Amino acid sequence: MKSGNWLWRALGLTTLACLCALLVGFGWALRDTWFPQDGLAIPESPEASTATGGAWADKPELFVTSLGDSLTYGVGDTTGQGYVKRVTDRLADTLNKPVTLVNNLAVNGSQTKQLLASFEQSGVKYAIGKADIVLLTIGGNDLFQIAQEGGSIAEGGDVSPELLEARLPEATPRLEALFKKLRSLNANARIVYVGLYNPFYDLPEMRSGSGIVAKWNAAAYALAEADGNATVVPTYDLFETNIKRYLSGDHFHPNAEGYDRIAERIVQALN
Template identity: 45%
Template sequence: MKSTRTLWRTVGGAALLATLLLIVGLVYAVADVINPKPAEWARPPDTPPAEQTKSSIDIVALGDSLTVGTGDVTGKGYVQRVREKLAALTKKQVNVIGNYAVNGNRTDGLLAALQNKSGIPYGIEKADVVLFTMGGNDLFAIGQDVMNSQSEQLDPAMVRVRLPEPLKRLEQIMAKLAELNPRAKIVYVGVYNPFYDIPDMRPATVYVQEWNDEAFRIASRYPNMAVVPTIDLFQLNIGKYMYSDHFHPNGEGYERIADRVVQALE
């Protein structure tokens, strides 16, 4: 009899304990639903990324006469216009810490400068943004080189034959820039046909676009690189956006290029 009472007490105590545990668990569950704790992944990082904390943006520019700004009577070109537009957009101080562009520069000259252990690679390593133009002098110097001696007119087919060599150097240039600074945003400004309004030169536009298409394919290998097209800006507006030398943009043309560069950087 005594053993039976002891057994029932034990069973009753266990049942009471289980009931209490169930009630406590239910209370915690309801509290968790009403006031959930933030998940680990939703917590903001202790320190923001470096690009958010940096109070300035440093630009390095390189390439040919388009990056020099030839044809713009204000001297700004597209580089200084990009600086001004980025400063207005980001509310940060934007500096052009180096413009290494050279009038008449071609792919072989830029590639040699990048491979030389001089100030240019050092400047690129320090930049947040790298802007460059290249290819116009290669393409249109090629055109002068393949003039048909009988008609004294450009043979677009021969321009196409000559494209691979400078395109290979452009590929090496882009690879070198990405190697020198994998964190910077690198923007290549595409080539246009400045002679589109001359009927005999219009067919060359097909090969200019072929150059740009290959530049897009090369740039797509690098997550920090973009190509900004310009061929359409000048195709139907050469009289409006070209300088009197019929090769370089005027101030308004550089303004349009700068708009596109900033859009790519936003």
């Protein structure tokens, strides 16, 4: 009888331990959804570091800083790499030199106004100033403001072409201010802006939204041309023709393959 009690106790303790491990693992897997992070922390610096400029071929190492929203953070990629890690790895291979990420400062849900405000932080100034390349995604949350209670993202939520059009005039000047502020913090870095796409192109009522997205991208192209050392990498065609293939299950962010295609285009633009 005692041996039987011991066996049941052992089984009970083993079951409890397995349940605890399962709950911890589940919580860890959803940590980015429950507690979104604000990018990797970097030490505060009393002085901004400045990129040296000059041709990349003359530099033994290149430094990259990435900024923006959840696309730069890598949401939707089950591998955890996003496009940023893929870009730095591929650039290192193609250029045959170290390509080091100073920091990924992306914040889930960030809009242009939040990103502009972050430029006043000394740590952000340091990371931008040190970079030879600045990778940037921003604007998707300015236009596609999915309300938490406005319906599922897969159904479009509170999104409509009319709302996109209404948000464009207010958001576009902030994009211009953002480009100017970036350049004031680093006169030499190549700015790489990843253009927007319409994640709801497969919904007939949202196809005309691509025209508004095109206006936003056109504004970014004009800013890049005026800057002289900035590049806009197009993505709209990738997703309009391959939404099911390249979007993650949330119907908004890229999946691993989608991020891989974005990274491929960025590297092509930088070579």
